[in-house]
Amino acid sequence: MSALGEPYIPASESPKELTLRVLIVGILLGILMTAANAYLGLKVGITVSASIPAAVMSMIILRTLFEDVSILENNAVQTMASAGESLAAGIIFTVPALLVIGIWDDIQWLDTLIIALLGGLLGTMFTIALRRLFIVEEALPYPEGVACREVLVAGEEGGEGALAILYALGIGAIYGLMVKGFKVTHDNVESAWEFIGTRLYAGMDLSIALLSVGYIVGIRIASFIFLGGVIGYGVLVPMYGLIRGWPDSPDLAYGFYLIWKSQVRYVGVGAMVVGGVYTLWSMRKTIITGLSKALIKSDNANEELLRTEIDLPLDKVMIVCAILVGLTFLYYWWATGSLILALAGALFLGIVSFFFAAVAGYIAGVVGSSNSPVSGMTIATLLFTVALVWVVGDFFLGLATEELMLATLLIAAIVASSAAIAGDVMQDLKTGHMVGATPWKQQIAEIIGVITGAIVIGPTLQLLHNAFRISKTACEMNPRAGDPLCENALFAPQAELIGAIVQGAFGGDLNLEMVMLGAIIAVVLIMLKMPVMSIAIGIYLPLLLSVPIMLGGIISYFAINAAYLRIDGKLDREPSKEAQDAAKKVENRGVLIGAGFIAGESIMGVFIAVLIVAKLELNLFFGVTTLNDFFSLLFFGWFVGVFIWLATRALPKGGNLISEAVIILQNITRNFINAFKLTNLK
Numbered sequence: 001m002s003a004l005g006e007p008y009i010p011a012s013e014s015p016k017e018l019t020l021r022v023l024i025v026g027i028l029l030g031i032l033m034t035a036a037n038a039y040l041g042l043k044v045g046i047t048v049s050a051s052i053p054a055a056v057m058s059m060i061i062l063r064t065l066f067e068d069v070s071i072l073e074n075n076a077v078q079t080m081a082s083a084g085e086s087l088a089a090g091i092i093f094t095v096p097a098l099l100v101i102g103i104w105d106d107i108q109w110l111d112t113l114i115i116a117l118l119g120g121l122l123g124t125m126f127t128i129a130l131r132r133l134f135i136v137e138e139a140l141p142y143p144e145g146v147a148c149r150e151v152l153v154a155g156e157e158g159g160e161g162a163l164a165i166l167y168a169l170g171i172g173a174i175y176g177l178m179v180k181g182f183k184v185t186h187d188n189v190e191s192a193w194e195f196i197g198t199r200l201y202a203g204m205d206l207s208i209a210l211l212s213v214g215y216i217v218g219i220r221i222a223s224f225i226f227l228g229g230v231i232g233y234g235v236l237v238p239m240y241g242l243i244r245g246w247p248d249s250p251d252l253a254y255g256f257y258l259i260w261k262s263q264v265r266y267v268g269v270g271a272m273v274v275g276g277v278y279t280l281w282s283m284r285k286t287i288i289t290g291l292s293k294a295l296i297k298s299d300n301a302n303e304e305l306l307r308t309e310i311d312l313p314l315d316k317v318m319i320v321c322a323i324l325v326g327l328t329f330l331y332y333w334w335a336t337g338s339l340i341l342a343l344a345g346a347l348f349l350g351i352v353s354f355f356f357a358a359v360a361g362y363i364a365g366v367v368g369s370s371n372s373p374v375s376g377m378t379i380a381t382l383l384f385t386v387a388l389v390w391v392v393g394d395f396f397l398g399l400a401t402e403e404l405m406l407a408t409l410l411i412a413a414i415v416a417s418s419a420a421i422a423g424d425v426m427q428d429l430k431t432g433h434m435v436g437a438t439p440w441k442q443q444i445a446e447i448i449g450v451i452t453g454a455i456v457i458g459p460t461l462q463l464l465h466n467a468f469r470i471s472k473t474a475c476e477m478n479p480r481a482g483d484p485l486c487e488n489a490l491f492a493p494q495a496e497l498i499g500a501i502v503q504g505a506f507g508g509d510l511n512l513e514m515v516m517l518g519a520i521i522a523v524v525l526i527m528l529k530m531p532v533m534s535i536a537i538g539i540y541l542p543l544l545l546s547v548p549i550m551l552g553g554i555i556s557y558f559a560i561n562a563a564y565l566r567i568d569g570k571l572d573r574e575p576s577k578e579a580q581d582a583a584k585k586v587e588n589r590g591v592l593i594g595a596g597f598i599a600g601e602s603i604m605g606v607f608i609a610v611l612i613v614a615k616l617e618l619n620l621f622f623g624v625t626t627l628n629d630f631f632s633l634l635f636f637g638w639f640v641g642v643f644i645w646l647a648t649r650a651l652p653k654g655g656n657l658i659s660e661a662v663i664i665l666q667n668i669t670r671n672f673i674n675a676f677k678l679t680n681l682k
Contacts, residue, residue: 008071008153009436011306015070018441022073025061026080026445029054030452034084035460036602040209041092042470042490043605051148051427054081056165056592057599059152071156072437076445078148079428083421083449084456087120090420091457093378093494094413099465099474100492100499103406107465109458114331115410116454119353119417122324124450125317126357126418127425128443132311134361134426135433145430151592152435164589165596168646172600175208175639180608183619185632188544192252198242201233201256203544206636208643209601210545212594214552215647222553224531228268228538229546231521236264236539260542261472266511268540269500270518271525273379275532278522311439325350328414336407338399344392345411352381356419361426378416382498385412386505394506404506412498421450460606464490467609471496493540551640552594559586559648561667562660566652571667582652590647597643 009015033054058077062069095112098104134140178184190203214222237259249255311317329346333339389408393399399407425446432442461470468488469475473496475486504512518539525532538546560583564571567579575583611618618624627635648657 007436011308017072022076026077027452029081030084030449031456033081034088034453034456035606037085038088038092038460039605040602042492051078051082054078055151075437079445080449083446084453086421086424087453090417094416096470096492096495097499100471101503107462112458115413118328119414120421120450122353123357123418123421124446125321126354127361127422128317131429142427142430145427148431149434165592168593168596169600172597173604176601176604181618182624183626185627185635189629190253198238204547205544208639209598210548211552212597214549215556215590215594219553219557222549224534225538226546226550228535229543232264232539233543266514267518270515271522271536274519274522275536312443341393353418357422360419360422381415382412401506405502463609467612561664565660566655585650589650593646
């Protein structure tokens with residue numbers, strides 16, 4: 001048995017697990033989570049794990065309709081739902097880049113389906129082969145998998161977490177309907193002013209989903225993303241405007257966007273490239289350890305296994321992997337028309353996909369899926385792919401530039417999808433191991449979830465592209481009559497980044513001056529031991545998207561410190577064990593509320609897209625007048641207040657949030673001043 005101890009459901013018991021009702025609910029939730037995460041990722045470039053909200057929603061649905069529901073059924077449902085969500089992350093970071101560089105005018109459903117199926121199934125198969133090694137023998141912690149186990153057990157034993165996320169889901173959906181559907185308020189507010197020959201900017205995206213993202217990632221990551229936004233919009237854009245002049249634009253704030261789009265975002269490109277490579281380099285020991293263990297045959301291969309340790313047959317899994325690589329070769333040949341390039345691409349894919357599946361699975365086990373450098377792995381994959389395609393396609397075969405860019409993105413998209421799903425699969429299998437799931441049944445649930453996500457992601461992307469346009473770059477190539485400035489376009493930052501790298505590699509139009517500046521900034525950040533990727537993402541995103549993320553991080557910080565204050569009475573010492581436990585409860589409840597807000601607003605965003613494509617715009621149909629910026633902020637502020645109220649219900653009784661916020665602010669100010677005292681600078 002594993003060093004983790006006896007699972008929640010012992011191996012000697014065999015409760016219901018992969019039932020018909022599980023398949024139906026799992027597929028439906030998988031469709032919702034895939035669509036919601038695709039919307040969120042394209043809007044801001046950040047995706048969140050669907051495991052916990054899927055687990056809670058599964059419990060709500062199954063226990064409402066049936067009485068004899070087992071914890072293993074709930075686990076199978078969250079497995080299927082989260083598989084589609086993680087696959088969406090890999091696809092939306094790469095496939096829309098084909099729109100950015102102008103190779104596609106619309107999302108090609110068949111190509112997207114093939115890429116998602118090949119990449120998703122390949123990543124799943126590789127991680128199935130690694131499950132016993134990483135989860136049983138190495139007993140890696142997999143923090144998000146453990147957290148999901150706690151949610152499942154809490155639901156099994158009764159608790160208020162399910163009710164909390166249900167409230168949040170409804171509130172998030174209502175907010176999304178009001179802002180995106182009826183357009184009662186603006187979805188962002190921004191302004192700019194002339195100042196000593198240059199300009200100052202202030203703006204904020206009024207999204208409770210982004211607020212929730214900030215709460216979930218915490219104050220540290222949120223502050224670094226915000227710092228990147230300040231560097232980009234608050235420093236680099238005004239400096240560029242002061243030195244080289246501002247573009248002609250009647251709207252001063254739009255002038256900020258024009259300089260950011262044409263110049264400063266390439267600083268983010270350079271910083272992300274250097275940051276991605278450095279992140280992988282800094283984890284080289286972990287990567288080498290994971291690969292070496294993955295390639296060494298287990299000594300326990302011939303032992304008789306319990307129900308809770310039976311995987312899908314490894315020989316069959318390897319055969320499927322070989323078939324998938326062969327199908328990838330045929331797809332590349334069909335898509336590029338080059339036999340030699342297709343063969344090289346398929347061989348490269350087989351090796352690199354296993355490499356990144358092992359890397360992503362191992363790193364997720366050590367630091368969690370949320371901290372796994374998928375963006376860095378995607379960028380590194382892209383750079384290697386560019387080199388391969390340039391040598392084979394350009395140097396030897398002399399293919400045209402468009403053919404080279406297409407081949408590069410097709411290869412990189414499948415590898416990225418494989419890596420994106422690997423960490424999530426391992427987290428789910430860890431959860432299953434702890435609750436006592438049957439591995440081969442859970443692995444079948446993973447496969448069904450991947451297939452569901454692959455089928456859904458293409459139509460979802462097309463729907464979002466038709467309704468909003470995916471990326472401003474793609475929109476500006478072919479703007480719609482109703483949105484000539486592409487103000488409603490989804491940012492799709494990773495797709496824009498990948499498109500810029502590919503175009504720069506083969507088209508020679510990459511803004512190298514700004515890319516090099518970004519690389520220099522990244523080196524400085526590395527020397528200062530700061531999280532370069534978080535700051536680079538902030539530079540690459542418009543500042544208005546970073547502000548609600550920062551606000552969410554601040555709320556998280558204040559809620560956790562309020563728990564310390566209520567238990568210990570002061571903040572100038574290490575919190576007691578009781579205070580830490582209270583803070584953890586507050587943090588966990590906030591995460592549940594945040595996950596519900598994200599799912600609610602994102603799912604409603606997809607629903608609104610359906611209405612827009614159907615030419616039914618609720619604001620026009622009902623004659624709704626949009627409130628001005630001031631009242632838009634008040635409307636958003638009310639929902640922020642609701643978020644705070646719900647998230648802080650877990651605080652120990654006896655306290656006042658306003659007075660506690662004042663004390664916490666005083667403590668922050670005092671620590672900040674003390675940091676600059678001469679005695680600390682010796």
